[in-house]
Amino acid sequence: MSKQLDYHTIREIFERFQEAQPEPEGELEHVNAYTLVVAVALSAQATDAGVNRATRGLFAVADTPQKMLDLGLEGVTEHIKTIGLYRQKAKNVMKLSQILVDEYGGEVPNSRAALQSLPGVGRKTANVVLNMWWGMPAQAVDTHIFRVGNRTGICPGKDVVAVERALEDHVPADFQNHAHHWLILHGRYHCKARKPMCPTCLIRDLCPYEDKTQ
Structure with a gap:
């Protein structure tokens, strides 16, 4: 588990996520x-x-x-x-x-x-x-967010509730609504469990993860 990142680093991370994907969406299909x-x-x-x-x-x-x-x-x-x-x-x-x-x-x-x-x-x-x-700034912590939050230091915690609180406490307010979607998608497609794609990662230079893949 990485140490909690500082405010300015977290803001830079989410600015990059936002630039890459301004309106991230959940992938579960629904009509209401x-x-x-x-x-x-x-x-x-x-x-x-x-x-x-x-x-x-x-x-x-x-x-x-x-x-x-x-x-x-x-x-x-x-x-x-x-x-x-x-x-x-x-x-x-x-x-x-x-x-x-x-x-x-x-x-x-x-x-x-x-x-x-x-x-x-x-x-x-x-x-x-x-x-x-x-549209409430509620943070749904799944296995992807738990992994990414701890690897990156964006929202480290020993359990999902601790990670949820870290998200609420440390992610700037203007990124709260989309925060969990950006982190889920990052974990699902880039910061994977077994083989994280560190060489092409958007936040590689800001991430303290020690076992960066070569």
Whole structure:
């Protein structure tokens, strides 16, 4: 784990990210707040690409909580059976859809606490929805952000909550809305787990990672 970078270095890093990709976006396909919640919940221990393949057909017939309930557990299961842990995830989708219908009039709540009360929705999922749908500066820390944050010193921490707090505390306010997308994409395509692409890295000269690949 690298030491926390100073403010000016972090600002320079995010200025470079912004110049390279001014409007980074999440890669999970969705059509509304509800389908975003479902997609992110399904993405646990699965790839975004794999989730997208499964949800294209699912969301074509069930893009609201009530339509999902009408589809039924067997119907949902059939659509997402290519995703890891699909049986439990299908049950969670049905349960959260029922809660949204019964307690929220079929609408997705825009508070972290309410979102986290839904089955299969953890802090990361809640933060993704708050950020991507409502534009709140919530930081969703996944394995990519955890790795990049610690390697680079942008937001080091021993666990995801510590990394999340470091992001909130040290990333300049004007980069907060897109910060987690830039870091996810950097981790997914450049600062990879086993073979980070240091020679072509945008922030190579600012990164303290000792094991830079040659």
